[in-house]
Amino acid sequence: MAKYRGPVCRLCRREGEKLFLKGTRCMTEKCAIERRSYPPGQHGQGRPRNSDYSLQLREKQKLRRIYGLQECQFRGLFEKAERQSGVTGDALLRLLECRLDNVAYRLGFGASRKQARQIVSHGHLTMNGKKINVAGATVKTGDVIQVRERSRNLLSIQSSLEGVDGRGIPDWLELDKGTLKGTIRALPTKEQITLPVNEQMVVELYSR
Incomplete structure (x- = not known):
C-alpha cells in the first residue's frame, strides 16, 4: 500500500475526529475539524452509510492513521496482539503505544507522531545508552530513552518540549x-490509553 503524502487534515475530516496529526495546530482555531467538520470531497455532506462493516472499517482506519502506520504494519501488530494472552484489543493498543516513535511523541520530543518518527529515524535518540534509528522498536519497562547530547539544541525538539505541558505526559512515562x-x-494499561477509538470493532473487522 502506497504511503499517504496528501494533506493530513483531510484524514481528520474523513474520520470526523481530531487525530492530532499536526501537533499544536490541532489545538487552535485553524484546525480543519473546527472549520469544516464534515468529510472532504463533493459527497462529504451527504448521508453517511452506517453498516457494521463501514463502522468497523472507520475505527480501524482511525487507529491506523493516529499512529501513522501502513496497512501491512498495522496488520502485523494485530497478528502479534492475537498471539498474546489477554484481550486482543488491549494488547493491540499496548503494542501501538510501546512503539519508540510514539514514546518519543508522548515524552514531548516531537510535536506530532510524524515529527517524532523523523527524529528517531534521523538518529537523534538513544535507547539504554545506544543510538537507535528504528521508529518501530518496542520499548520495555525500565528502558531509558534520551536525546543525544549533540541533538539537544535542535529547534524542533526544544519547541516540542515547550508544548508538552499542555498535552501532559502519561503516568507510565517519566521525563x-x-x-x-x-x-x-x-x-x-487500557485505562491509561485515552484514544477516540473503539478497539473492539477493529478486532471484529479482522475476525471476519
Missing part, C-alpha cells in the same frame, strides 16, 4: 527535562 531523558516506568 527529566534537564537531561532530556525519559524512562519507561511500566507498560501502559
Whole structure:
C-alpha cells in the first residue's frame, strides 16, 4: 500500500475526529475539524452509510492513521496482539503505544507522531545508552530513552518540549527535562490509553 503524502487534515475530516496529526495546530482555531467538520470531497455532506462493516472499517482506519502506520504494519501488530494472552484489543493498543516513535511523541520530543518518527529515524535518540534509528522498536519497562547530547539544541525538539505541558505526559512515562531523558516506568494499561477509538470493532473487522 502506497504511503499517504496528501494533506493530513483531510484524514481528520474523513474520520470526523481530531487525530492530532499536526501537533499544536490541532489545538487552535485553524484546525480543519473546527472549520469544516464534515468529510472532504463533493459527497462529504451527504448521508453517511452506517453498516457494521463501514463502522468497523472507520475505527480501524482511525487507529491506523493516529499512529501513522501502513496497512501491512498495522496488520502485523494485530497478528502479534492475537498471539498474546489477554484481550486482543488491549494488547493491540499496548503494542501501538510501546512503539519508540510514539514514546518519543508522548515524552514531548516531537510535536506530532510524524515529527517524532523523523527524529528517531534521523538518529537523534538513544535507547539504554545506544543510538537507535528504528521508529518501530518496542520499548520495555525500565528502558531509558534520551536525546543525544549533540541533538539537544535542535529547534524542533526544544519547541516540542515547550508544548508538552499542555498535552501532559502519561503516568507510565517519566521525563527529566534537564537531561532530556525519559524512562519507561511500566507498560501502559487500557485505562491509561485515552484514544477516540473503539478497539473492539477493529478486532471484529479482522475476525471476519
